[in-house]
Amino acid sequence: MPRKSEEVFSDFRITIGGKEQRDLVNDLIRVEVEDSVDCPSMFNLTLADGEGSWLDSPLLNPEIGGDIKIYLGYADEDLNPVHPLITGKIVALNPSFPMEGVQTLAVQGYDHSFFLQKTHSIEKSMALNGQDLSVLVSRIAQANRLIPKVDNAGIQYSNVIFGDIGESDYSFIKKIADMVGFEFFVRDKMLYFKAPGYSNTAGTLSWGVDIYSMNFRMSTARAAKKAKVLAFNCDDQKIYKSEKDKGKFKFFDGIYASKYLNASEFHSEIQEKNSILSCQKDADVLGGALIDKANNSFVEGSCEISGDPKIKAGLSIKIEGAGRRLSGKYYIKSARHSIGKGGYLLNLDLMSMVTQKVSNKIIR
Numbered sequence: 041m042p043r044k045s046e047e048v049f050s051d052f053r054i055t056i057g058g059k060e061q062r063d064l065v066n067d068l069i070r071v072e073v074e075d076s077v078d079c080p081s082m083f084n085l086t087l088a089d090g091e092g093s094w095l096d097s098p099l100l101n102p103e104i105g106g107d108i109k110i111y112l113g114y115a116d117e118d119l120n121p122v123h124p125l126i127t128g129k130i131v132a133l134n135p136s137f138p139m140e141g142v143q144t145l146a147v148q149g150y151d152h153s154f155f156l157q158k159t160h161s162i163e164k165s166m167a168l169n170g171q172d173l174s175v176l177v178s179r180i181a182q183a184n185r186l187i188p189k190v191d192n193a194g195i196q197y198s199n200v201i202f203g204d205i206g207e208s209d210y211s212f213i214k215k216i217a218d219m220v221g222f223e224f225f226v227r228d229k230m231l232y233f234k235a236p237g238y239s240n241t242a243g244t245l246s247w248g249v250d251i252y253s254m255n256f257r258m259s260t261a262r263a264a265k266k267a268k269v270l271a272f273n274c275d276d277q278k279i280y281k282s283e284k285d286k287g288k289f290k291f292f293d294g295i296y297a298s299k300y301l302n303a304s305e306f307h308s309e310i311q312e313k314n315s316i317l318s319c320q321k322d323a324d325v326l327g328g329a330l331i332d333k334a335n336n337s338f339v340e341g342s343c344e345i346s347g348d349p350k351i352k353a354g355l356s357i358k359i360e361g362a363g364r365r366l367s368g369k370y371y372i373k374s375a376r377h378s379i380g381k382g383g384y385l386l387n388l389d390l391m392s393m394v395t396q397k398v399s400n401k402i403i404r
Contacts, residue, residue: 049114049115049383050112050113050114050115050347050379050383050384051112051113051114051115051117052065052068052071052110052111052112052113052379053065053110053111054071054085054108054109054110054111055108055109055124056099056105056106056107056108056109057105057106057107058106059106061099064085064087064094064099067087067088067089067094068085068086068087068088069086069087069088069144069380070084070085070086070378070379070380070381071083071084071085071086071110071112071378071379071380072084072085072376072377072378072379073110073112073125073126073376073377073378074374074375074376074377075125075126075352075353075374075375075376075377076225076353076373076374076375077223077224077225077236077353077354077373077374078353078373078374080150080151080153080154080157080210080226081126081128081150081151081153081225081226081227081353082126082128082148082149082150082151082154083108083110083126083128083148083149083150084146084147084148085146085147085148086144086145086146086147087144087145087146087147088142088143088144089135089142089143089144089145090142090143092135092143094145094147095133095135095145100130100133100145100147101130102129102130102131102132102133103129103130103131107127107128107129107229108127108128108129108130108149109124109126109127110124110125110126111124111125111349112125112347112349112377112379112384113349113384114384123228124228125349125352125377126151127151127152127227127228127229128149128150128151128152128154129149129150129152129154129155130147130148130149131148131149131150131154132146132147132148132149133145133146133147133148134146134147134148151225151226151227152184152186152226152229153210153224153225153226153231154210155184156180156184156208156209156210156213156226157208157209157210157211158208159183159184159208159209159210160206160207160208160209161179161180161183161184161209162176162180162207162209162212170196170197171196171197172192172193172194172195172196172197173193173195173196173197173216173220174190174191174192174193174233175197176197177190177193177213177216177224177231177233178190180209180212180213180231181231183209184209184231185229186226186229186230186231187229187230187231188230188231188233189230189231189232189233189234190231190232190233190234191222191233191234191235193216193220193222193233193325194220194321194322194325195216195219195220195317195321195322195325195326196319196322213233217233218329218333219325219326219329220325220326220329221235221236221325221328221329221332221333222234222235222236223235223236223237223354225353225354236354236371237354237355237356238356238371238393239356240354240355240356241355241356241357241358241369242350242351242352242355242356242357242372243351243357243358244357244358244359244360245343245345245357245358245359245360246360246361247359247360247361247362248361249361250345250346251343251344251345251359251361252343252344252345252346252385253343253344254341254342254343254344254359254362255341255342255343256339256340256341256362256366257339257340257341258338258339258365258366259337259338259339259340260308260338261337262334262335262337263308263334263335263337263338264308264309264310264330264331264334264335265285265308265309266283266284266285266308266309266310266331267282267283267284267285267309267310267311267312267327267328267330267331267334268281268282268283268309268310268311268312268327269281269282269283269284269311269312269313269315269323269324269326269327269330270311270312270313270314270315271315271316271317271322271323271326272314272315272316272317273316273317273319280317280319280320280322280323281323282320282323282324282326282327283327284324284327284328284330284331285331310330310331310334312326312327312330336371336391336392336393337391337392338392339366339370339391339392340389340390340391340392341359341366341370341389341390341391342387342388342389342390343359343387343388343390344385344386344387344388345385345386345388346383346384346385346386347377347378347379347383347384347385347386348386349377351372351375351386351388352372352375353372353373353374353375354372355371355372356369356370356371356372356393357369357370357372357388357390358370359390368392369393370390370391370392370393371390371391371392371393372388372389372390373389373390373391374388374389375387375388375389376388376389
């Protein structure tokens, strides 16, 4: 449960190369960490730099030196030295020289998934035909000195399908994660390739109590009753067809999505044609992932609460006080933690979890 940030002073720690950076912390004006399961997580530090000493400091050389680790919390709590909010590298320095006021330096960086956009390990591991794609994801992680934490993808590897020359490691893993409805992200040098953690809850938030502000959008624009896949195997010349009206993963609050999908006069469906896959099972997996992705966007929203380092992207949260239509469980797509003049605040990007069951019951 988030606490009121004004109850006690917020606190933070920063280490670079394993060494505590107290001088840097003393000059911090603002720190922001955006944790995400959709794209590389990032951080932004704003420093008072009146004499330009931080701009010229070798400690902040982009992509050189040890990892930077950022810990956020409160002064009356022990900031967890084991699990930082982000571990990454500095990639950019943005100094500001205003006509009036304090000279500042913005220090920006990303977690280790960002650097997979610059590496190409796939071509070194091509002898994997017939094995699950998770084997290749593990090898890519190890090639980049990351610890693999991977689930079975349910789709086999084929050179014909996945052997794109010049494709980055990040693009490749992201592509297959989208195909099977998985998440792919890196935390503290561990690469996760897994099913969404819909059942891992971060607690309950109530409007007017825990939530300062919130916004939602309910839309059937991308919702669908069915997904159709037409795939071809170049090796055995077989055609595979799949039709799915249920997603791959369990759902929580799908009752309203079911109402609108069933009551709709339109026979909405998604079609994926001309895919190259290995077998019928792969086509079925792709169909389930497509329907998941479409219907998870039925309700999207955001809210601002007091900061809590335990609330991260990849967890679910229950929202109360948003009315019968919108109250319920949501999945956290990204969590933006910030400490500045307003204390420790947390902004959450949310999506509904309505992927699995289409009920015949219509609520009036």
